[in-house]
Amino acid sequence: MIRLVLMGWLGLWASLMSQAQVVDCQTIGFEDGSFGGWERWTGEFSPYLFPLPYRLEPGSLHDFNGQYGHTITSVGDGYDPNVKERIPVVAPGSRHSVRLGDLDVGGFLDQLRTSFVVPIDKPLLRYQIAVVLQNPNHRPDQQPGFSLVVRTLNGDTIRCGYYEAVATNRTAGFIYQPSDEPSERLIYRNWTSHVLDLRAYVGQTLRLEVTAHDCSEGGHFGYAYFDAQCLATSISASSVCTPQGRQIRLAAPPGFDQYLWNTGDTTATVSVSPQLGTTYWVDLQSRSVLNPSCQTSLRLNYRVEQLQFPTVQQVRVCAGESYRVEDSLYTQPGTYHHAFHRPWGCDSLLITELIVLPTPSSTQQVTLCAGSQLVLGDSVYSQSGVYLNRFVRAAPLCDSLVTTQLLIRQIDLVPPRDTLIMQGDSIQVGVNPSIGTNYTYRWSPESGLSCPTCPITWASPSQPTLYQLAVSIPSTNCQTSYPLHVDVLACLLAVPTSFTPNGDGINDSFNVVLNPCLGRIRQLSIYNRWGQLIFHQELTSSLEKLFSWDGKYKGELVQTGVYGYQLTLESPTGKMSRHTGALTVIR
Template sequence: MRKSYFFKILVLVFLAFGVIPASAQNGMAGKEFWVGFLSSYYNSVDIILNISSNHNTSGTVSIPLQNWDTTFSVNAGGMASILLPAQVVQNSTSEVSRNNGVFISSAENITVFAANHSMYSTDASYVLPLNMLQADYFAVSYTAYGQAPSDALIVATQNNTIIEITPSINTFWGKPAGIPFSITLNRGQTYLLRSESGGDLSGTQIAGKGQFKPFAVFSGVYITNIPSGNCCADHLFQQMLPVDYWGLEYLVAPVKGNFAIRIVASEANTEVKINNGGPILLNKGQYFTAHHLNTPQYISSNKAITVAQYLQSSDSGGAGDPAMTIISPVKRGICSANFSTLQVSTVNEHYLNIITKTTVNNKVYLNGNDISLGFIPFLIAPDYSHKLILINHGTYNLTADSGFIANVFGIGNIDSYFYSLGIGGGYYEPIVDFNVSQPACTGQAIDFSVNQIAHSYQWLLGDGNSATGSKISYIYDKPGSYKISLIINSPEGYCETLYTDTIEKIIEVHELPNYSMFTDTTLCGKYSSININLPGSANKFLWSTGDTSSSVTIENAGNYWVLASNQGCSRRDTFKIKKLNYPKIELFADKKSICPFETAHLNTHSNAGLNFKWTTGETTKNIIANQEGMYGVEGSNECGTAKDSIHINALVNPSVNISNDTTILLGTFTPLQATGGISYSWHPPTGLSCTNCPNPIAAPEQTTLYYVTSTGENGCKTMDSVMVIVDIDLHIYIPNIFSPNGDGQNDVLYVRGKGIKNLQFFIYNRWGEMVFESRDLNYGWDGTFRGQLLAPGVFVYSIVAILETGQRVVKNGDVTLIK
């Protein structure tokens, strides 16, 4: 579109949409395809798939994770167009996965072409079949217009696909340039990577990790003008070729108006030349761009590169708005293509650009008409010629005897489209040689390979067996000379009559050293050694000891290896020598007799590295014995077994007798007595006259439980205990009423108490006259005074007592005399 200068008018588009075709000679044909779509600058977008086939066939277009599908059918040489739901399949959010991958399947081979169209912007791309997808890509894009982003889109074809992305520029959400990050996608999921505003993702590597799981990559720009900074901008969209399909040589034919090219390298130290000029040095992911070109370009390199061609904006010498396609390498041409131009109201000129071999016998036909004349040889690569043809809108068939590389583009004042007619196997080149891995040895896989793309390969291996494929591995059982024949047929993509070429080579297969390998061995004894001899077909030896003969004597433990060779066929084996002492073992016990509830520790003294087995079933080096019996132990290693045993006796505890529990008054004592042992130990020691005698005197100040441990003649010990209760209730008590009436009940008033040593007891009447006095606990008042029984009444008493503890107690009160 011309962004600033044209009034935008809604037009009807895609009345008929062109398609890269599908003959059997076009590698773009297949039965399964995956595709995804970028979002465009415009909101109103038509997303279309065009499907064609050389067969009458049918199939399904689906968005598996959205439960959307539709069917199609197509006649041989015809085309089916499918309109997809744009709001579902477009991707506009960076660095998130979405469930909108589109899957196409059919019963027979088809080719698929994808396009999007909005007002004044049309973009298209071939879609690679599933069997052409790989797991290593680099994005090719262009600098976005203004603040718009550059885009790359991944479509997964299998579950748990792990992909590592190394952005060449900071991403929309800030992932830094040059720092890899990984994502995991499931079948049918997509992942959009967008650059920062105004960025260019070209050179971004997108590579699978772990198990090989192919995926598709599409790249482009939300909106751009070419060169950057000029007025006229379009959306770009193109499927990326896997690195395996890149090449070393490219031819770029001129278009109407100026064009640009971009070259991206896959490896470091890539030297690129344009028209055999001075080398341009590119490292992995770096790119070179040239603008304002209008002549044929020959591009060569020492390592694989990919090349994009751009139509420039109309105000920069271009004939329309920007458009982009990926150029096929020289050696990946095709032989036939069915295609249609795009009928878009904003495009009024359609062109076919053809590159083919410069040979007299190479006939090029367009819809059956010979157009072989008028091809112009490339000055730098005269073996190839190009021709630009103005064609009308319509459907075409293009063929060439020697194959071709071609693209179609359309231009108008405010729109353009640009797409390649496909990528194939390449042009046929006679086989020169094939590779054989060396050395060639019996019993080992020998690799055979040829760097030649072909339709079929047959290897005759000289022993009556054969194999197919460009790379094979084969194992010979016997040594000898073998004549190897490789028969190669021209590949499906080549256009000459099927060509067969054969090359022969004689190889010598030598016998791999054959001997019985010495196994890991254990030597027994300090001075032991072993002699190892390796008889057999080997004629050279090298041991890790430095010896070079067929035998070696080894005395020390360690890891060893030997390398035996025969005519370059080498066998390396490793073995281990262990050296052990003969087992020695001696059994010790910390005690050989145990009392009840005691244990004995049984310890082994032995050389290191033994395995132990006790008669108890235990396997530790040391054990604990808790009962009487014979204990045996075996200690073993690879050199033998040693044994020892020991008997553990069980003893009986002594019988101890001890005093009964007793009660004493505070301040008094009691003797304790223990019998039945030869020695005694009392505890706690508080209040005892001795702690290691059989009969201590106990005078505790509080109730105490005394333990005695009695040791018998065999050393075993028995424990018992005795409780000494201390009565600390030393209060003095006197009744407050008594009745001296001769009935034998409470006739005498006594002072009661414990621990009283001395006593003074006085009784007074209410006038203070003393009526009774006593100094004896057993002498109480009978209620009389001077021989006469006193009348009932209240009397006062006074007590002064000296206790056994020496404490002086004074107590006063009253008592009532009744009858």
């Protein structure tokens, strides 16, 4: 399933990946506690997206739950909280790793990307993973999953450069954790190391993508821990020049599944008493459990050429700085051997123990209202996101890093529309907030409103009124205001001036319907031009609302002409009034 996702991703994002950040293979891991040259992408994983079952964009924050899809882990962070087996959140031998995905559900897909040039001195890529997937027993294409892929610039996946796992009880190398609690039923893989032999790609740029995602239905989580480093295809010695008979330690590259030295040792390091001209070798084989068809096998040799005491020095630098010995530039903590070649005897050896002082770092969370800006040094931010700023400090102090999690709070409502009512009527006005929003409301003026603190209220103004609805976010100073004009039409008496009782179905009767604001009609009288009463109707029921004359007198239609009428009205307060007028009958 993830393979199909990645194939689609390859075609869709090829142009973007061609400009991906490049990380130094020497620092491809996270030992400095930062993401370095890694790009962070996050998005949704759902069967309802088209044309691909995911949507990715640069970033790390999950808007749905406020968590981050990329987290640097440290040795002091302990163990994974969901697996009963004690799985450290940092890869063995490292100080920092990265967790890809959060610990909650939500249908998220998180990805790390980078590009690196394969160096001639360290052409082995060692990556370590630990994966935790809930197992909801969906279809394979809907399950939580994890994948890792290494490609060339042309988009071709290198040999053994692809690994994928989805949550099933038969996923190779995974352990099933049963539980009576459905949320605790998961499969997991403890830290696993694999080494890729990239000697065929020395000098070329390769792309590395690591992806973890929840299930496509959004109800089950999936996340992974990841670390990486580039290794040399050589045996390192604790001392190049040492006195005859004194032991030295030979170390093969770490991360291989099997070691076999010609001394019979099966560990990554051995101690030997070197003899001039002696050759030591070790056969290495990578862990094959990730892909049974892929194994990296090497034989490395080390020949004792010289014996002499080295010179040892200890050097301290700040993170991001370097230390140079002739043509060698060192940036990572460790012990480095540098031979000064001499035309006579044993070359002199300088052993440099490089200590990299950690960069002081801090994290702050800042919340601003929409339209505001955050100024940090020379940077100005106005969008939600995670920002990293470096502040220079005078030597010997190291520069400090400040990570800012900026949240921009915005009130997002559709403004109310102006409206019109008749005098004495009421109308419902206001805004319709989205589910999950938590705003406070205040209407002004409050007269004529049923609820001055509700988003939707009944308005009964006696005259045209301009209302203001103030909306604010609690515990912040974020506020906006919406105007609403309610126009009020006067309550007038409208009586037809003519009608045509000719039986064509159009305007065949004289009808009087009273606006409720005027009260009700008590009686209607029609007179001819001699003052003779020819029609009379009185209110007989509280349900009677229509007063109507069909133009007949004693069963016969009256002649075309002008007729007078008299209306007796009873106001809502019980006061009686009379209204007279003329109407024209047209036959």
